[in-house]
Amino acid sequence: MPPPDVNKTHEDAVGSLKNPLKFLDQDYQTLHQSLLSKKMQFSDESFPANRSSIGTGLLSDKVMAQVKWKRPSEIVLYRPCLVVDGVSRFDYAQGSKLGDCWFLASIGAVSSQMDIMDQVIPAEQSFSKGYAGIFHFMFWRFGKWIDVVIDDQLPTINNRLIFVSSKIATEFWPALLEKAYAKVCGSFADLHGGFVSEALIDFTGGVHMHFDIKEAPANLWNMMESAFKSKTLMGCSTPRGATFQNTVLPNGIVEGHAYTVTGVCQVTTKEPVRLVRMFNPWGKGEWTGDWSDRSPLWKTVSANDNKNCLSVADNGEFWMSMEDYTKSFKTMDICCLSPDFLNGSSKCSWSSQYHIGQWTTETAGGIRAIWKNPQFRVRIEKPGEDCAGGECPENILVSLMQNHENRRRKQLPHLFIGFFVYEIPPEASKN
Structure with missing residues (x-):
C-alpha cells in the first residue's frame, strides 16, 4: 500500500498549543469576560457541583451526604491563591478518598519542568485580579491540545478537601488541576486507578x-x-x-x-x-x-x-x-518530548511523526489476517557517526495509543492491541 499522509501539527493549527481545542465547546476567554461584565461567579453546568461529578462507586451514600461543594474563599480564612512560591511536587498530598496516585505521580514528574507546567496551567489566572470563579487548564489528548474550563467549586467534608490538597492551606492549584482532569475523564471516580503513563502523555504529548x-x-x-x-x-x-x-x-x-x-x-x-x-x-x-x-x-x-x-x-x-x-x-x-537522550549525544536529534488509522469490522484482521489491519510505511535513515553507539542504535521508537469515543474513562473497554514491525526488502521498497 502507498505510504500514508504524515500528520504534523503546525504552531497555529487547531489543536496546537497556541490554538487548542475548546473542550465541550467552552471558550475560557469569552466566558471569563462575560462573567466579569455581569459581576458573576462561574458555575459549570457541564461538570456540576453535585453527585454526578464525583461519580459512582467512590463514596458511600453516608459519606456522599456529608459532601459540600465550596469555593476556596469559603474554605480558608485568608485570601486563597492559585500558586504560592512556585509549583513543586512537595506542595500537595493525595486525598484519602481517591486512588489517583498514578495521576499525582505524573504531576510530581511534570512539576519540576516549569516549561511544561506553564503550558498545563496557563498564566494570568488568580483569585484576585480578574477573579470570576473560573479557571482553565491544558491537556494533550490523542494528538491535540485541549483547553479545559472549570469552576472553582470543590468537594469538602467538614470544610476540608476530600481529594488532593495542598500542604499550604491557601494554595489551590493541585485541587483545581485534579478537578480539570476529572472533568476530561468523566468524573472523580473515573480517576480511581490508572497508569502513570496515561497522565504523563496527557501533560506533554510526549513519546511513551x-x-x-x-x-x-x-x-x-x-x-x-x-x-x-x-x-x-x-x-x-x-x-x-x-x-x-x-x-x-x-x-x-x-x-x-x-x-x-x-x-x-x-x-x-x-x-x-x-x-x-x-x-x-x-x-x-x-x-x-x-x-x-x-x-x-x-x-x-x-x-x-x-x-x-x-x-x-x-x-x-x-x-x-x-x-x-x-x-x-x-x-x-519514561515519557519524553523527544527521545534524543537515548543516543547519549547532544549532536543527535530525532524527528517525529504520527499516523492515524482505525480498526473496523472490515479491517480488524488480528494475527490470522493481519494484512487487513492499517499499515504505515516508515523510512528509517541510517544514524550519522555522531549518533552511533547510543542506547537506541535501532533508530526507531514506536508508541501506540487507542482513542475511544466514550468520554467516561472507567467505562472504556480494555482492548488488547498491538503492532508488528516488518522490514521491507529493497526490491519491494519501490512498489
Whole structure:
C-alpha cells in the first residue's frame, strides 16, 4: 500500500498549543469576560457541583451526604491563591478518598519542568485580579491540545478537601488541576486507578516507553541517568499485594502504588553505588532500607555527595539503590518530548511523526489476517557517526495509543492491541 499522509501539527493549527481545542465547546476567554461584565461567579453546568461529578462507586451514600461543594474563599480564612512560591511536587498530598496516585505521580514528574507546567496551567489566572470563579487548564489528548474550563467549586467534608490538597492551606492549584482532569475523564471516580503513563502523555504529548523492570534491558540505569540529565519524565509502580490494597510493607514501600522517579546519581563508598530517587505522591511515607534518609550508609560517602543528594525530611522522597529499586518495583514509564537522550549525544536529534488509522469490522484482521489491519510505511535513515553507539542504535521508537469515543474513562473497554514491525526488502521498497 502507498505510504500514508504524515500528520504534523503546525504552531497555529487547531489543536496546537497556541490554538487548542475548546473542550465541550467552552471558550475560557469569552466566558471569563462575560462573567466579569455581569459581576458573576462561574458555575459549570457541564461538570456540576453535585453527585454526578464525583461519580459512582467512590463514596458511600453516608459519606456522599456529608459532601459540600465550596469555593476556596469559603474554605480558608485568608485570601486563597492559585500558586504560592512556585509549583513543586512537595506542595500537595493525595486525598484519602481517591486512588489517583498514578495521576499525582505524573504531576510530581511534570512539576519540576516549569516549561511544561506553564503550558498545563496557563498564566494570568488568580483569585484576585480578574477573579470570576473560573479557571482553565491544558491537556494533550490523542494528538491535540485541549483547553479545559472549570469552576472553582470543590468537594469538602467538614470544610476540608476530600481529594488532593495542598500542604499550604491557601494554595489551590493541585485541587483545581485534579478537578480539570476529572472533568476530561468523566468524573472523580473515573480517576480511581490508572497508569502513570496515561497522565504523563496527557501533560506533554510526549513519546511513551514502558518497561517491565524484571525484563528491562541491562542498561536500564544508564538509560534512566541519561533521561534524568535531559529532564525526561519518569514514573513507576509497585506490584499489587494479595489484598489489592495499598498496604505499606515493613520497608516503607506501598503495594500497588505509583511513584515518581525524581533523581538518578552515582555515589562512591568503597565502590561506586548507583542510586535512584523516588517520590511518593502521598506526600509522606518513605523507604526505610539502605540509602534511606537516615541510613548509616550516607556517612560512608564524600561530603560533596552527602550535600548534593541527602535531604532528611518526611516529604515522601527518598533514595534507594538500583538493586533495591529493581526488587521493589514492577513497571517503569519514561515519557519524553523527544527521545534524543537515548543516543547519549547532544549532536543527535530525532524527528517525529504520527499516523492515524482505525480498526473496523472490515479491517480488524488480528494475527490470522493481519494484512487487513492499517499499515504505515516508515523510512528509517541510517544514524550519522555522531549518533552511533547510543542506547537506541535501532533508530526507531514506536508508541501506540487507542482513542475511544466514550468520554467516561472507567467505562472504556480494555482492548488488547498491538503492532508488528516488518522490514521491507529493497526490491519491494519501490512498489
